[in-house]
Amino acid sequence: MKRKVLLIYTGGTIGMEKDYETGSLRAFDFGNIFEKMPEMRLMECEVFVHPFAKPLDSSDMGPEEWRMIARLIFENYKEYDGFLILHGTDTMSYTASALSFMLKGLTKPVILTGSQLPIGDLRTDAKENLLTSLYYASLYENNEAVIQEVAIYFEYKLLRGNRTLKYSAEYFDAYSSPNYPILGQSGVHLNINKDNLLRNTNKESFYIDEHLSEDVLFWRIFPGMKLNHFKEISQMKVLILQVFGSGTIFSSEKTLETLQQIRNNGTEIVVVSQCISGGISFGKYENSNIFSKIGAISGTDITAESAITKAMHLMDNPNYKGTFAENFSKNICGEISN
Numbered sequence: 001m002k003r004k005v006l007l008i009y010t011g012g013t014i015g016m017e018k019d020y021e022t023g024s025l026r027a028f029d030f031g032n033i034f035e036k037m038p039e040m041r042l043m044e045c046e047v048f049v050h051p052f053a054k055p056l057d058s059s060d061m062g063p064e065e066w067r068m069i070a071r072l073i074f075e076n077y078k079e080y081d082g083f084l085i086l087h088g089t090d091t092m093s094y095t096a097s098a099l100s101f102m103l104k105g106l107t108k109p110v111i112l113t114g115s116q117l118p119i120g121d122l123r124t125d126a127k128e129n130l131l132t133s134l135y136y137a138s139l140y141e142n143n144e145a146v147i148q149e150v151a152i153y154f155e156y157k158l159l160r161g162n163r164t165l166k167y168s169a170e171y172f173d174a175y176s177s178p179n180y181p182i183l184g185q186s187g188v189h190l191n192i193n194k195d196n197l198l199r200n201t202n203k204e205s206f207y208i209d210e211h212l213s214e215d216v217l218f219w220r221i222f223p224g225m226k227l228n229h230f231k232e233i234s235q236m237k238v239l240i241l242q243v244f245g246s247g248t249i250f251s252s253e254k255t256l257e258t259l260q261q262i263r264n265n266g267t268e269i270v271v272v273s274q275c276i277s278g279g280i281s282f283g284k285y286e287n288s289n290i291f292s293k294i295g296a297i298s299g300t301d302i303t304a305e306s307a308i309t310k311a312m313h314l315m316d317n318p319n320y321k322g323t324f325a326e327n328f329s330k331n332i333c334g335e336i337s338n
């Protein structure tokens with residue numbers, strides 16, 4: 001039986017080619033992808049292409065586009081065995097993280113990929129990324145999808161989407177998943193690390209939760225930072241503070257006073273680390289005690305991308321019982337380690 005994959009093309013470098021007259025990159029008509037890549041016809045799965053009317057640079061993607069993708073998946077969920085989203089690389093980790101929270105009870109693969117060089121470039125990484133992603137998006141065993149979560153495939157690695165970050169604007173190997181092992185790797189064989197895959201243990205049926213609040217702010221602290229700038233942001237519902245190492249911040253009285261004032265205004269404070277791997281550990285150093293005093297929430301080993309989209313999804317979401325802090329601290333779909 002031929003598996004059916006819906007390929008949603010949103011934009012980004014992958015769908016571009018060089019205009020040899022002007023030398024600049026332009027988007028090509030993605031409806032013609034089979035002409036550009038006849039190899040796609042040799043795949044064991046059937047591919048149906050749904051291009052965005054206007055291809056977007058991924059810096060223009062946000063909650064509205066995430067909802068559009070979630071709805072497309074929802075409307076086509078029964079019809080297709082897997083979903084492949086072609087996306088610009090710059091914000092792919094945000095989209096993957098947001099979708100992981102929005103797509104509930106997923107039992108089919110949702111794979112995102114893109115490329116560092118356009119598909120029309122001689123040295124492109126697009127073809128391998130696209131073909132192997134199609135393979136993962138249509139991989140079934142005993143009539144069950146092998147991947148039942150939102151993942152990013154890039155440069156031979158399959159990664160949990162909400163654990164990723166783009167760490168290179170230069171190398172083909174552009175994504176990393178510092179706090180969670182890879183889900184699969186393609187070499188001579190296409191391997192899957194089954195023990196690392198997510199399973200929908202609640203056995204809930206598939207639906208989408210489109211809730212995304214935009215009252216979330218992310219702030220990276222730095223040595224010598226003036227704390228009065230914080231006052232201007234006291235209207236935010238969630239402030240994600242990216243702090244030093246395993247959770248430290250300047251120990252001055254002024255810090256406590258300013259952050260306490262923000263909390264008194266009803267703003268939730270989530271603490272994440274500036275380090276790429278490892279996470280927050282309140283109480284490890286004296287300079288983290290301030291966070292326990294003001295009732296801040298530890299992001300533990302979450303990525304910044306995932307913390308932002310999780311906060312957007314949870315803040316004021318009527319579909320979740322319990323407080324924001326309780327829900328944020330829970331592992332919803334593999335985004336934090338237990």
Ligand code: ASP
Pocket residue numbers: 011012013014056057058059087088089090091114115116
């Ligand atoms: N600026 C592009 C984007 O994110 C970069 C890429 O696709 O690699 O849309």
